[in-house]
Amino acid sequence: MKLVLAVMLFGMTSQAGSPFAPVSGTPLIQVAAPADVPRSGMFDRNHPWPEDAIRLYKEAAAIEWETKPSEAVEAYRQVLAHIEDFPQDLRESLNTRYMTASIRTWIASLLTRTKRFSEAWPELEQARKVADDLLLNWGYSFPLVSLSRVVRTRTADLQLAIGASEAAAQSALEAMDLVAAFTAERPDDEELQSELAMTMLYAAESARMRGATAEAQTIARRLIEVRLLLLQSHPADVRKMRDASSAHILIGELSREFGKLDEAKSAFLAALQLRQQVERRNPGPRSSDDLLPVYSSLVNLARQQIQWDEVKTYAKVGLTTSRSILQKYPGKAGASESVAVFLTMLAEWEEQQDDLAAAEKYLLEALSLRKAAARSFTLDARSQRSLHVAFNRIGDIYRQQKRLPEAREAIESAKQISVAMIERDPTNLSLQRDLSVSYNRLGDCYLDEGLSNKALENYRDGLRIRRSIADIDKGSVAAKLDVVRSLGMVGDAAKSETEYREALAILDVLKANGNLPKVNDEWFDWIHQRIEDLKAK
Structure with missing residues (x-):
C-alpha cells in the first residue's frame, strides 16, 4: 500500500519539536512498499554486471579521484554506453537503473564543476526521472532515498552556478522534505539523520541567499540539533565533527545578520575548535581548506565589531593557509579565490592603518587573481561576483588616493557586472545589495568631485535598492542598517x-x-550631530 510523502511543519508522527520534521509541507511523491537495494548495484547476485562493465566503472571512478573531471565525464559516459548493450532484463533491473541514475548524477556534478552547464541539465533530468520512478515503484530503501536527495541537491548546485537562486531554493526544499518525511518515520536511523542534515544545510543556505533569513535560521537551528546528536553518538568521528562545524558556521552567519554578535562569535569559535580537531586527526589539504571559511567568518565579524587586531590575526592566518594550498594544488577549485578573499581582508586592515599603498598592493593582486578566474569561467556566478567585489574595493582605494577618474572607472566596471548578473538572477538579494554598494561608491566619487547632483542621484539609487531588500527580508537587522547608511x-x-x-x-x-548591535550605538550621536549642523546653517 502506498503512503504519501507529505507532512506539514512539526506535524509529524515523531515527537513534537523533533528536528526530523519536514519544513515546507510540499507534497512530493507516493512510495510503495519497502525494497531491498544492495549498497552497490553492479555486484547484486541476482543481476551481476559483466566483468568488462565493472572494469570500466572502476576506471572512471579512479579518474575522478585523480581530479580529472573532463576525463571522468567521458569515462562514465563509456560505462553508460556499455549498459545500453546489456540484455534487457539486466538493463531494466532495479540495481542497473539505480547505478545508471547515480552515474548520470555524477556526470552532471562534474559538468557543473567544469562550467559545462548546458550538458549537465539533460543528465540531471534523466537521473531524476529514474530516481523518482524507483522510489515510487520499489519503496523505501536508504540508497533510493539518498539517490533522490542527491539528484535534487545537484540540481540546486547547477541552478546556483547559473544564477537561478529561487529555483535552487525550491530544489533544496524538495530534497529536505523528501528525506525528513522518511526520517520522521525512522527517527533512530543514523544514515537518514545524516542525509537529512545535508539537505537542511542546502535548504538553509538557499533560504538565506534569497533573503528568507528567519526561515534560514529555523532550518539552521534544527540542523545543529541533528548534527550534534550524531556527534554525541560518535565523538571521535572526523566526518561528524566537520558536519557539526558547518552547522555552527551557518548559525554564526545568521546570528550576525540578526545583530546577535556575541552569539555569532561563540558559534564561529565552536566551528573553529571542531575543524582544528579534524586537522590534527586527519591532516591534509581538505582539512586545511575547511579552516578557511571559519577564518573568513571571524574576520567579517571582527570588522563588524570594529576589532581590527582580530581582523589582522585571522586574515593573516587565512592568507598563509590559502597560499599554501594554492602553491601545492594550483588547479584546485576555489584555491585562488580563497587567496583573493584574505588579500582583500588584509587590504582593509592596512586601510584602517592609513597605509593606502599597502592596501592597493593587496587589492591589485586580488583583482589579478579574480580577473583570471572570470576569464576562465565567464558564466560562473561566483567568479563574476568576486570580480565585482575586487573592482569596487580597488576603486575605493583610488578614491581615497584622490585618483577619481580611475576610481570611477573601476566602480563602473563593478556596477556593470552586477547589472548583468541581476538580469540573469533577479531574485538574488545578495546581487542587489552588491549593486547598491556600487551606486553608493559612485556617489562618493561624484561628491568628492563637487558634483552633488550626480552624487545624490547615485545615493538615491542605492537607497531604493536597499529599501526593497529590507522590505523583502524583514527579519534582517543587517538590511535595516544598510538602509540607515544609505539614508x-x-x-x-x-x-x-x-x-x-x-x-x-x-x-x-x-x-x-x-536588535541593535552595541557597536552601532554611536550612530545616534552621529545623526543627531548632522541634524544640529543643518540647523546651525
Whole structure:
C-alpha cells in the first residue's frame, strides 16, 4: 500500500519539536512498499554486471579521484554506453537503473564543476526521472532515498552556478522534505539523520541567499540539533565533527545578520575548535581548506565589531593557509579565490592603518587573481561576483588616493557586472545589495568631485535598492542598517533633515527590540550631530 510523502511543519508522527520534521509541507511523491537495494548495484547476485562493465566503472571512478573531471565525464559516459548493450532484463533491473541514475548524477556534478552547464541539465533530468520512478515503484530503501536527495541537491548546485537562486531554493526544499518525511518515520536511523542534515544545510543556505533569513535560521537551528546528536553518538568521528562545524558556521552567519554578535562569535569559535580537531586527526589539504571559511567568518565579524587586531590575526592566518594550498594544488577549485578573499581582508586592515599603498598592493593582486578566474569561467556566478567585489574595493582605494577618474572607472566596471548578473538572477538579494554598494561608491566619487547632483542621484539609487531588500527580508537587522547608511548618504548630499529623522526612527525600533548591535550605538550621536549642523546653517 502506498503512503504519501507529505507532512506539514512539526506535524509529524515523531515527537513534537523533533528536528526530523519536514519544513515546507510540499507534497512530493507516493512510495510503495519497502525494497531491498544492495549498497552497490553492479555486484547484486541476482543481476551481476559483466566483468568488462565493472572494469570500466572502476576506471572512471579512479579518474575522478585523480581530479580529472573532463576525463571522468567521458569515462562514465563509456560505462553508460556499455549498459545500453546489456540484455534487457539486466538493463531494466532495479540495481542497473539505480547505478545508471547515480552515474548520470555524477556526470552532471562534474559538468557543473567544469562550467559545462548546458550538458549537465539533460543528465540531471534523466537521473531524476529514474530516481523518482524507483522510489515510487520499489519503496523505501536508504540508497533510493539518498539517490533522490542527491539528484535534487545537484540540481540546486547547477541552478546556483547559473544564477537561478529561487529555483535552487525550491530544489533544496524538495530534497529536505523528501528525506525528513522518511526520517520522521525512522527517527533512530543514523544514515537518514545524516542525509537529512545535508539537505537542511542546502535548504538553509538557499533560504538565506534569497533573503528568507528567519526561515534560514529555523532550518539552521534544527540542523545543529541533528548534527550534534550524531556527534554525541560518535565523538571521535572526523566526518561528524566537520558536519557539526558547518552547522555552527551557518548559525554564526545568521546570528550576525540578526545583530546577535556575541552569539555569532561563540558559534564561529565552536566551528573553529571542531575543524582544528579534524586537522590534527586527519591532516591534509581538505582539512586545511575547511579552516578557511571559519577564518573568513571571524574576520567579517571582527570588522563588524570594529576589532581590527582580530581582523589582522585571522586574515593573516587565512592568507598563509590559502597560499599554501594554492602553491601545492594550483588547479584546485576555489584555491585562488580563497587567496583573493584574505588579500582583500588584509587590504582593509592596512586601510584602517592609513597605509593606502599597502592596501592597493593587496587589492591589485586580488583583482589579478579574480580577473583570471572570470576569464576562465565567464558564466560562473561566483567568479563574476568576486570580480565585482575586487573592482569596487580597488576603486575605493583610488578614491581615497584622490585618483577619481580611475576610481570611477573601476566602480563602473563593478556596477556593470552586477547589472548583468541581476538580469540573469533577479531574485538574488545578495546581487542587489552588491549593486547598491556600487551606486553608493559612485556617489562618493561624484561628491568628492563637487558634483552633488550626480552624487545624490547615485545615493538615491542605492537607497531604493536597499529599501526593497529590507522590505523583502524583514527579519534582517543587517538590511535595516544598510538602509540607515544609505539614508545618511542621501541626507548628507541633499542637506536634508528628513532622511536623518527616518534613519533615527529605524535605529530606535532596533534598539527597543534589542536588535541593535552595541557597536552601532554611536550612530545616534552621529545623526543627531548632522541634524544640529543643518540647523546651525
